[in-house]
Amino acid sequence: MEYQFSDRVKSLRPSAIREILKNSSAPGLIPLSAGNPAPDAFPYEAIRRVSAELLEDTPIEALQYGVTEGYAPLREHLLSYMNQKHGVGGEGDDILITSGAQQVMDLLTKTLLNEGDTVLCESPSFIGSLNTFRSYRARLCGIPMEEDGLDTQKLEKALKTEKNIKYLYTIPNFQNPSGITMSMEKRQRVYELCRDHGVMILEDNPYGDLRFAGEDIPSIKSLDKEGVVLYAGSFSKVVSPGMRVGYAIGPKEVISKMVVCKQGEDVHSNMWAQIVCHRFMTGFDYEAHLQSLREIYRRKSQVLIKAMEEHFAPLITWSRFEGGLFAWCTLPEGMDMLEFVKRAMERKACVVPGTAFLTDEGEPCRSFRINFSTPTDEQLTEGIKILGETAREMMK
Amino acid sequence: MEYQFSDRVKSLRPSAIREILKNSSAPGLIPLSAGNPAPDAFPYEAIRRVSAELLEDTPIEALQYGVTEGYAPLREHLLSYMNQKHGVGGEGDDILITSGAQQVMDLLTKTLLNEGDTVLCESPSFIGSLNTFRSYRARLCGIPMEEDGLDTQKLEKALKTEKNIKYLYTIPNFQNPSGITMSMEKRQRVYELCRDHGVMILEDNPYGDLRFAGEDIPSIKSLDKEGVVLYAGSFSKVVSPGMRVGYAIGPKEVISKMVVCKQGEDVHSNMWAQIVCHRFMTGFDYEAHLQSLREIYRRKSQVLIKAMEEHFAPLITWSRFEGGLFAWCTLPEGMDMLEFVKRAMERKACVVPGTAFLTDEGEPCRSFRINFSTPTDEQLTEGIKILGETAREMMK
Numbered sequence: 132m133e134y135q136f137s138d139r140v141k142s143l144r145p146s147a148i149r150e151i152l153k154n155s156s157a158p159g160l161i162p163l164s165a166g167n168p169a170p171d172a173f174p175y176e177a178i179r180r181v182s183a184e185l186l187e188d189t190p191i192e193a194l195q196y197g198v199t200e201g202y203a204p205l206r207e208h209l210l211s212y213m214n215q216k217h218g219v220g221g222e223g224d225d226i227l228i229t230s231g232a233q234q235v236m237d238l239l240t241k242t243l244l245n246e247g248d249t250v251l252c253e254s255p256s257f258i259g260s261l262n263t264f265r266s267y268r269a270r271l272c273g274i275p276m277e278e279d280g281l282d283t284q285k286l287e288k289a290l291k292t293e294k295n296i297k298y299l300y301t302i303p304n305f306q307n308p309s310g311i312t313m314s315m316e317k318r319q320r321v322y323e324l325c326r327d328h329g330v331m332i333l334e335d336n337p338y339g340d341l342r343f344a345g346e347d348i349p350s351i352k353s354l355d356k357e358g359v360v361l362y363a364g365s366f367s368k369v370v371s372p373g374m375r376v377g378y379a380i381g382p383k384e385v386i387s388k389m390v391v392c393k394q395g396e397d398v399h400s401n402m403w404a405q406i407v408c409h410r411f412m413t414g415f416d417y418e419a420h421l422q423s424l425r426e427i428y429r430r431k432s433q434v435l436i437k438a439m440e441e442h443f444a445p446l447i448t449w450s451r452f453e454g455g456l457f458a459w460c461t462l463p464e465g466m467d468m469l470e471f472v473k474r475a476m477e478r479k480a481c482v483v484p485g486t487a488f489l490t491d492e493g494e495p496c497r498s499f500r501i502n503f504s505t506p507t508d509e510q511l512t513e514g515i516k517i518l519g520e521t522a523r524e525m526m527k
Numbered sequence: 528m529e530y531q532f533s534d535r536v537k538s539l540r541p542s543a544i545r546e547i548l549k550n551s552s553a554p555g556l557i558p559l560s561a562g563n564p565a566p567d568a569f570p571y572e573a574i575r576r577v578s579a580e581l582l583e584d585t586p587i588e589a590l591q592y593g594v595t596e597g598y599a600p601l602r603e604h605l606l607s608y609m610n611q612k613h614g615v616g617g618e619g620d621d622i623l624i625t626s627g628a629q630q631v632m633d634l635l636t637k638t639l640l641n642e643g644d645t646v647l648c649e650s651p652s653f654i655g656s657l658n659t660f661r662s663y664r665a666r667l668c669g670i671p672m673e674e675d676g677l678d679t680q681k682l683e684k685a686l687k688t689e690k691n692i693k694y695l696y697t698i699p700n701f702q703n704p705s706g707i708t709m710s711m712e713k714r715q716r717v718y719e720l721c722r723d724h725g726v727m728i729l730e731d732n733p734y735g736d737l738r739f740a741g742e743d744i745p746s747i748k749s750l751d752k753e754g755v756v757l758y759a760g761s762f763s764k765v766v767s768p769g770m771r772v773g774y775a776i777g778p779k780e781v782i783s784k785m786v787v788c789k790q791g792e793d794v795h796s797n798m799w800a801q802i803v804c805h806r807f808m809t810g811f812d813y814e815a816h817l818q819s820l821r822e823i824y825r826r827k828s829q830v831l832i833k834a835m836e837e838h839f840a841p842l843i844t845w846s847r848f849e850g851g852l853f854a855w856c857t858l859p860e861g862m863d864m865l866e867f868v869k870r871a872m873e874r875k876a877c878v879v880p881g882t883a884f885l886t887d888e889g890e891p892c893r894s895f896r897i898n899f900s901t902p903t904d905e906q907l908t909e910g911i912k913i914l915g916e917t918a919r920e921m922m923k
Contacts, residue, residue: 132725132754132778135693137641140784166592173590179582182799186575194569194767196562230626230771230793237792241662245533246642263791266637297531329528358528371590373798375626382528388536395659396633397626401797402769403578 139246139268161514164481165505166307166456168368169431172424172504174411178371181410182403193403199394201228201378202405208413209364209378218353219362225386227393230400232337232365232377236263236300237396238389239333239361239379243297244269251289251330252300253281255488255498257307260300260335272296273490276306278450280313283320290328298331298361303351305338305455308488308500312453318351326359331385337365340421342454343429358382366408368456369424374404428456428504431511435503438512442519446526456504459485462497466525472499474525480517535642535664557910560877561901562703562852564764565827568820568900570807574767577806578799589799595790597624597774598801604809605760605774614749615758621782623789626796628733628761628773632659632696633792634785635729635757635775639693640665647685647726648696649677651855651884651894653703656696656731668692669886672702674846676709679716686724694727694757699747701734701851704884704896708849714747722755727781733761736817738850739825754778762804764852765820770800824852824900827907831899834908838915842922852900855881856914858893862921868895870921876913
């Protein structure tokens, strides 16, 4: 039989980068290309305990259908926790529990976007979200990144000239892939610009709790008094990604439409995982757990930085990062980045070419992304050494 | 701020039926309107045991990111089980694990449908699926049901006259809401008609294992040699709906597009739930478990039928059903069904008006749906008594 696929699926073309990365999980490869949390960051013992307890004391709740909005005790706890600790969510806001934060990107897009409408995003940005936007046939308009976050002048220009803009997508903390954190001044400016142009902000904050240097900066949502910002949170980096629990906090009117869309996608999110997250947050010292994660990633990042200082400097440079899982590295002028990535892969060190994160993969780009949470210390040091050698060889 | 919602969301208008059902979960109501599996059908003990084991022996696998296609051992086991036991899935087919079977409806629609394209469906049909199709702005074309399944002459006519048909949606076993099972003859005819017109079949089979009378009939997918049928299976009715584990078995080419779509929606399904399903299927006597479910529902259905014989006959009639969770009842000619449902609700017996399941809610309809798995035996008997009294009162 011959299949007639939808236009949206036909437009999802295979990427040149995927070809390069196709074999990146082959045995023997050093996985600097992944985005997995460090395995020793999972709170196994606690999850085992609360899982056993909940299957003992409320098995029906864990196994029966739930409501689309999410497990009520988790929703209530998160709303109050996020409000008290981060100033996120106020009077006019509501919360929806999702099947991972990726579903927040999906549901907001479904709720707001017609085919051909524009999404403003940082350039580079997280490829998973860009692909979700693309699956709704969004027109992506990239705003270049500076050291302290996106270029607000370019944002202002885009807001003035682009047509049918539905929202700005931003990851303000330890951005994937650039590692960059947006300054407070820029957060304020981004909020005001979008508000004044009637454009929503989708603030994606999966890494905010993983700061291992510098000072916390308030979220854009905490500035929101007018229902401009939808905030996406996630348990993937702080409890477990395999559970697929994320959440959206945003204007009631928008959340209620997202609920209808979610009902048609998966009815509701896994109940066991929602109850585990609730009990883990309320029955244990959650702040001490976050502190222990920051220690793990601080130590890992120091292994990486030491190796980069030894093997990269001064040929390959990297952006400053104060948290998260990624480092963004840039090759010297004139060096062919895709060729570099290919050669490094032949030597078993696998990184993601920077072009993967651009709204237009054809743009020139000399950067690549390193993940330091997945590899072991030995793999990290060995991988950086290989990358440095590869670059030096290409300079000859 | 003023929000501009997408056309697809704007077109999801609130339903008159939802208004009627809004208070159907209020305390004291008899829930004949639900669709939940019977709580005593959940294999608590087994789930507790495999959950404790897997969090002990493979915690990383359960908590780390997984691949979009699904947990490999579950995929392999299901493919071989469904092939050997039901003849479902052959050479050209692949499998995708989804977050409940609702996501199969969503992903196939995303993969095949452009706005305005046509979906053929049984009329009445499952409201959850119809709403998913509507969320992609499908044009729904209903094919009337007969006692042995959809009217194949009307199907043939629709295939000849409707434009841009992307697939036929059918629930061949103990259909929700009608309880009807499609005859073997009609399955063959439906398969040939769709194949000859190059139209896919989405075969949704959540209740197939819950047959408590009569003989199993082979699935439409088991007739498929040409990649016409995508089969949707689910653990919701046989293990637990709160886990949200379903699956699609269908042509490789179609499954691979659905995988890309799923990646943008929720990356992958909850790992714990996938591993629990795999271990439950392989580590226990799965056939004996299914047999015990059939006993539970056989007994429940007998309570219902006894009550209907006492309180409904001959005023209210019902369709014959040999499995599943639902009975489809019809009021005498001239009786206002929506008024009947309202009056029954005032007396605390809550059923779903048949119009909820039509492609056009405005069509005339004298039927309503009863669920017999959620209420207790006492609630069931009391509810049927109230419904019978309500109808007799309206005859006066």
